[in-house]
Amino acid sequence: QGREVQWDPEQMRKIQEHPCFSEKACHSFGRMHLPVAPRCNIQCNYCVRDYDCVNESRPGVTSRVLTPDEAVAMIKKVMAQYNYIKVIGIAGPGEPLANEETFETLRLVHEFFPSTIRCISTNGLLLPEKIDLLEKYGVGNVTVTLNALDPEVGAKIYSFINYHGNRYEGVEGAKILLENQLKGIELAVKKHMIVKINTVYIPGVNDDQILEIARKTSAMGAYTFNLIPLIAQYKFADIVPPTPAEKRAMQDQCAPYIKQMRHCQRCRADAIGKIGHDVQSCVYGDEGTKKD
Ligand code: SF4
Numbered sequence: 001q002g003r004e005v006q007w008d009p010e011q012m013r014k015i016q017e018h019p020c021f022s023e024k025a026c027h028s029f030g031r032m033h034l035p036v037a038p039r040c041n042i043q044c045n046y047c048v049r050d051y052d053c054v055n056e057s058r059p060g061v062t063s064r065v066l067t068p069d070e071a072v073a074m075i076k077k078v079m080a081q082y083n084y085i086k087v088i089g090i091a092g093p094g095e096p097l098a099n100e101e102t103f104e105t106l107r108l109v110h111e112f113f114p115s116t117i118r119c120i121s122t123n124g125l126l127l128p129e130k131i132d133l134l135e136k137y138g139v140g141n142v143t144v145t146l147n148a149l150d151p152e153v154g155a156k157i158y159s160f161i162n163y164h165g166n167r168y169e170g171v172e173g174a175k176i177l178l179e180n181q182l183k184g185i186e187l188a189v190k191k192h193m194i195v196k197i198n199t200v201y202i203p204g205v206n207d208d209q210i211l212e213i214a215r216k217t218s219a220m221g222a223y224t225f226n227l228i229p230l231i232a233q234y235k236f237a238d239i240v241p242p243t244p245a246e247k248r249a250m251q252d253q254c255a256p257y258i259k260q261m262r263h264c265q266r267c268r269a270d271a272i273g274k275i276g277h278d279v280q281s282c283v284y285g286d287e288g289t290k291k292d
């Protein structure tokens, strides 16, 4: 499945010990998300910002927000208790790269926990300008949510983007976002990062984009592809999400081009543990780990 690539030993580790990049690893290893990034710089039409970023997470859950220092204290506590946690990720609750706290946290993690695998997810808008910092702090795994290659389609998915102090709407905004996503993916691959692409499957809006996204990002050097069914809310509240069979059929079409991630659980931005077996309620001492 997907294309054949020669990985170096360090890249192999970032695949084999990362529960999202390797289905085998998800039984043995865990990840810890640090919820240090509350703000977002774009507006997806399927996202209600009262909750976690739904480019990866499920809606209806608001993760707590930690300061970088609190996040480091939390890692110490978790590592002492759960030695199977190999990955430290930042996935929200907003857009990681739009929050300075993300970089301060990565700096601290790089300094105090150098053997961890570091991972971020992003909408890609700031990826080209932040890639050097990510490299500096040893981020080895990057997930980019890419929902359209045609800016006309992108304009239907994004209400606006905020970029360098200006707000751009419609095709203009979608074009800037797309250019930066593609540039960011190219740079991440060049820097030997392992790249995952998330695409939200929005029936009637981006169906005809998905196969092309899989093809193109694979050719660019992305490692794996995570097709996420739309959760109908906000401006897309009236769209009927793809059925599990439709999702599988689309994944099967994409599979010859790029490895499919089929075990995503849409975790919270403060998830801790093995995928599907989260322990954050034990760590934070509260409720709310079960999916509804
Ligand atoms: Fe919501 Fe994430 Fe889109 Fe921002 S990038 S609007 S947090 S889904």
Ligand code: SF4
Binding pocket: 019, 020, 031, 056, 057, 226, 263, 264, 265, 266, 267, 275
């Ligand atoms: Fe992995 Fe999916 Fe959970 Fe992200 S949301 S940590 S890709 S299982």
